[in-house]
Amino acid sequence: MQEPGTWKEQLKKEQYQSLFAELVEAYTERLYWHIRSILLRHDWSDDVLQECFIKAWKALPSFRAESAFYTWLYRIATNEALALLKKERRFQLQEGALNYHLSADPYFDGDEALKNLLEAVAELPDKQQTVFKLKYFQNLSFNEISEMLGTSVGALKASFHHAKEKVKVQLNLNEF
Amino acid sequence: MKDQGFKIPKGYFEAKKDQLKALAQESGPVTKAAPKTRILWPSLAAAAAVLIAALFFLPLNSKQNSDLNFSDLQEQEVIDFLNQDPYGVYPESFIELPNSESSEGFENLDTKLIESYLNEHSSEYL
Incomplete structure (x- = not known):
């Protein structure tokens, strides 16, 4: 997956606002579908997508750009989605309703x-x-x-x- | 990407992108965190100062101890030390003195007998 070389330049120059806007434009949809495939539900996916980008925004200055931006964002998204899944599973086990029915x-x-x-x-x-x-x-x-x-x-x-x-x-x- | 049968509300992505960009603007500019070395610098400097001070003073103290001579001691200090009885034990308490009966017997020994004994055996040591 090729990313514009200007992104790393923007990171070096600490132009975080414009870089973040470009990342949002480029990856919102892909990240959403990735999160949705893990969580299945739209409402949860929406929350996790937002949380993922907030974390990325806060961590952007410390990102070393040793890996691609999408790898980094996917990692944040995966961790956030799995954390939510784990939390919800625990809650559903307590409530006695483990299965999520897609038909509903x-x-x-x-x-x-x-x-x-x-x-x-x-x-x-x-x-x-x-x-x-x-x-x-x-x-x-x-x-x-x-x-x-x-x-x-x-x-x-x-x-x-x-x-x-x-x-x-x-x-x-x-x-x- | 394969179709997974998921739907989204109409105009979701456009609205979401705007919302995310607005969130970043509202939260204010993010700044590069200070490198750890810069944060640690004051504490490292303080630790180094303590170490140098310790190295400077410790040999001085040991030198003072090694130069101590017996002649430097005050006479009264020596006397006080010798008079100290840290264990509460007096050598006299372990010496059994002869009782009065035996000492009387010793005084009554015949001096002539003693002299003759000594005369007889003194040649053995010459």
Whole structure:
């Protein structure tokens, strides 16, 4: 993913306001869909997207630009989304309502097969879920995912393999 | 990116982008944090000053101790020290003095007998 070289120049010159505006323009949509694929719900995704950009804004002066801006933003977004998921899961476990039903979501219009797939993926452990979504839905390479999550390519491949196997089993079970 | 069947409210992204840019403007300019070395500098300087002071004074104290001579002591201090009894033990308390009966017997010994004993055995040591 190529980023304009002017962004690093703006960072060096401490032109944070204009740089941030460009980052918002370039990545709001992509980050939203990334967050939405983890959280499924629009309202949660909206909150996390906002939190992600606020954190990025505050941390922008300390960003060393050793990695690409999108890698950095994706990492913040992933961490924020997983943190919210963990918090909500704990809350839902206490409340006794663990499953989120996409069919009840006004912002979901996928067919039955897609709904089953997303619900099966939502049952996976957080790490496997994230890898599966980044690989399958967003079509990112293992190298890109490795940079985003700070995990080795080997470990990611193993996670993806396990995730795929579990989803297969889950979908077969759902059919019967 | 594959379609995941998700929808969003109409005009969501445009509104969101404006909202995010406005948030950054409202929160004021962000500034580069001071490097850690700059923050640590005063405490490092203070620690170095303490270390130098310690190095400067410590050898002086040890020199003073090593130069101390017995002749520097006041006579009264020596006497006081010798009179001190830190353990409360007097050597006399461990010496068993002969009782009065035995000393009487010693006084009654025949002096002639003693002299003759000494005369007989004195040659052994010559």
